[in-house]
Amino acid sequence: MRAAMRAALAAALCLAATAAAQTRVPMPVLEVDRNTSCVAPPDVMRRTHMDLLMHRRDRTVHQGVRGGDEALARCISCHAGSKGAAIGNRDAFCQSCHDYVAVKLDCFECHQGRPGAVATSR
Amino acid sequence: MNAQSVAREGSAAPDPDPAPVSRRRLLAAAAALGGAAIAPGVTLVEIARAAKPGEPASSKVRWGLLIDANLCREGCKECVLACNRENGLEGGSRPVDVQWIRKVELKERSTGRKLGLPVMCQHCAEPPCVDVCPTGASFKRADGIVLVDRHTCIGCRYCMMACPYKARSFVHEPLTKQKPEVPRGKGCVESCTLCVHRIDRGERTTACAEACPTKAIVFGDLADPGSEISRRLREVESRQLRADLRLETGVRYSGL
Numbered sequence: 001m002r003a004a005m006r007a008a009l010a011a012a013l014c015l016a017a018t019a020a021a022q023t024r025v026p027m028p029v030l031e032v033d034r035n036t037s038c039v040a041p042p043d044v045m046r047r048t049h050m051d052l053l054m055h056r057r058d059r060t061v062h063q064g065v066r067g068g069d070e071a072l073a074r075c076i077s078c079h080a081g082s083k084g085a086a087i088g089n090r091d092a093f094c095q096s097c098h099d100y101v102a103v104k105l106d107c108f109e110c111h112q113g114r115p116g117a118v119a120t121s122r
Numbered sequence: 123m124n125a126q127s128v129a130r131e132g133s134a135a136p137d138p139d140p141a142p143v144s145r146r147r148l149l150a151a152a153a154a155l156g157g158a159a160i161a162p163g164v165t166l167v168e169i170a171r172a173a174k175p176g177e178p179a180s181s182k183v184r185w186g187l188l189i190d191a192n193l194c195r196e197g198c199k200e201c202v203l204a205c206n207r208e209n210g211l212e213g214g215s216r217p218v219d220v221q222w223i224r225k226v227e228l229k230e231r232s233t234g235r236k237l238g239l240p241v242m243c244q245h246c247a248e249p250p251c252v253d254v255c256p257t258g259a260s261f262k263r264a265d266g267i268v269l270v271d272r273h274t275c276i277g278c279r280y281c282m283m284a285c286p287y288k289a290r291s292f293v294h295e296p297l298t299k300q301k302p303e304v305p306r307g308k309g310c311v312e313s314c315t316l317c318v319h320r321i322d323r324g325e326r327t328t329a330c331a332e333a334c335p336t337k338a339i340v341f342g343d344l345a346d347p348g349s350e351i352s353r354r355l356r357e358v359e360s361r362q363l364r365a366d367l368r369l370e371t372g373v374r375y376s377g378l
Contacts, residue, residue, distance in 0.1 A: 061271045063178035064263065064322040073302055110272055110307030112300045 026090070028097040036078060039069045049075075053107070072107065077115045087113040175324045184266040184345040185316050186245065186372035187331070188354055193338035193377070194238045199225050201240050204333030208317060210301035220291035222314045223330060237378070240330065240339070243268055243289040243314035244363060245372035251281035251290065260311075266344075266372050267316045277309040286364050289313045316341075316372075344372060 038045055039052070052070050059065045068074075079093040080086045086094040087108045094113070098105040107113075205223045206213035213219070223242040229235070249268045251260045259274035260281045270281075270290075282290045290313040293306060300306050303319040317328040331339040342351030354360075360376040362369075 057273060059178075061269065061273070062261065062263065064265075064318065065176060065178055066319070066322045067176060076302075109296070110300065110305040110310070112302040112305070114302075 025100060028100040029091045030093065030097065031091070032093070033078060038078070072111055073115075076113060080113070080115045084115075085113045175322065179263045179265040179267075179322075181264040182345060183343045184247075184372060185321065186266070186342065186344040186351060186374065187242075187316075187328070188340045188342075188351050188360060188374050188376060189239060190338045190340075190358075191237050191239045191375055191377040193336040194240070195336060196227065196236060196238050198238070198335065200333045200335055201225075201330035201339060204329040205242075205314070208301075208329035209304045209315070210299060210306070218294040220293060220312060222289075222291070222312070239375060239378070241287060241289065241363070242330075242373065243285075243316075244287050244369070245314075245316060247370035247372070249369065250284040250286065254280040254284040256280065263318075265321075267318055267321075268313075269315055269318065270311055270313070272305065272307060272310040272312070275310040277311065279311060281311055285313075286367055286369075 040048070053072060053075075056068075056070045056072070060071070076086050086092055087105065088095065090096055090099060092113075094105055094108075202221070202223045202225055203213070205211065209222065211220055211222060223240045226239055226241050228237040228239075230237070245266055245268050247262075247266065249260070249262055251268065252262055255261075256278060257274045257276055259271045259276070260268070261271060262268050277292065279292055282288075282292065290311050292311050293308050296308045297306055304315075306312060317325075320328065326341070328339075328341045331337075331341040340351050340354060342349040344351060344355075346352060354376075355374065358376045360374040361378050362371045362374055
């Protein structure tokens with residue numbers, strides 16, 4: 001009896017949570033090709049992608065070490081997905097998540113968010 | 123002719139066993155080659171140290187240009203156009219549009235002699251833009267290329283004031299059509315990068331040098347005595363613009 005009540009309560013909470021999520025803030029659209037793998041598991045990437053990019057950028061600009069798996073151009077080549085860009089609309093990979101967590105995304109004020117860089121970055 | 127040369131070789135190497143002769147000749151040839159190409163204190167190993175793709179820029183090289191003003195044609199702007207294409211510059215003619223190379227046309231009043239030359243960032247060894255930058259965004263790479271780190275540039279434009287060559291431009295408007303390998307954006311100062319993205323992937327030419335129809339622009343390593351640019355600098359008279367400032371520019375001009 002108690003187990004059944006707990007299950008019902010959990011179900012109700014879940015429903016409420018989803019309903020709230022749908023009504024208040026749209027969930028990010030993370031459309032990724034699951035057949036390929038990123039440079040680190042998703043939970044690591046979610047927390048540390050900005051650190052990886054920051055570390056990378058100084059080596060690239062000041063020392064000229066370009067290309068490699070952690071290059072922004074490589075990120076874009078996968079994550080631009082079928083939208084054709086990592087930014088530019090609410091469904092684009094980078095922008096949809098950054099909109100959701102309300103963190104300003106300023107990489108693409110200078111960097112090109114459309115793929116095509118990998119062929120020329122190395 | 124053949125018989126003569128064979129006879130000479132025969133007299134120079136009377137050793138009956140051919141194997142040591144060939145080894146000795148090889149060593150002698152290698153030593154002669156090395157001696158001809160390398161300055162005192164510089165070894166072949168060091169010269170081969172220009173960074174390969176994926177390696178940090180090396181201070182053993184100093185990239186530069188030699189521009190022959192005699193070969194630069196009047197009215198030709200191929201280098202400017204190639205630079206715009208390579209780096210995704212808009213190439214407009216409004217006062218706010220950026221330019222990384224500008225074509226300067228001069229005329230000597232007394233004789234009427236006309237002279238044209240492209241002027242870009244001179245990649246000084248002692249760059250005034252780096253001295254005045256308040257954030258450290260303006261910097262000189264180990265291989266002598268002077269760049270702006272746009273991540274730290276606040277757009278104050280002190281460097282534009284400090285540059286005696288007026289080589290730098292400010293981006294006034296938002297951009298959307300940047301080339302992937304040349305990130306650029308509103309609010310930053312920028313200038314010629316010596317096509318640093320090409321150099322870092324191992325290419326040994328710039329867009330302007332490649333596009334010049336008269337080959338008036340030579341790109342190369344000033345620190346390598348065997349490079350074409352060093353050879354030409356040894357052979358022809360060349361000058362640095364505003365040499366009195368003693369900035370030791372990486373871009374040199376001949377025929378001024």
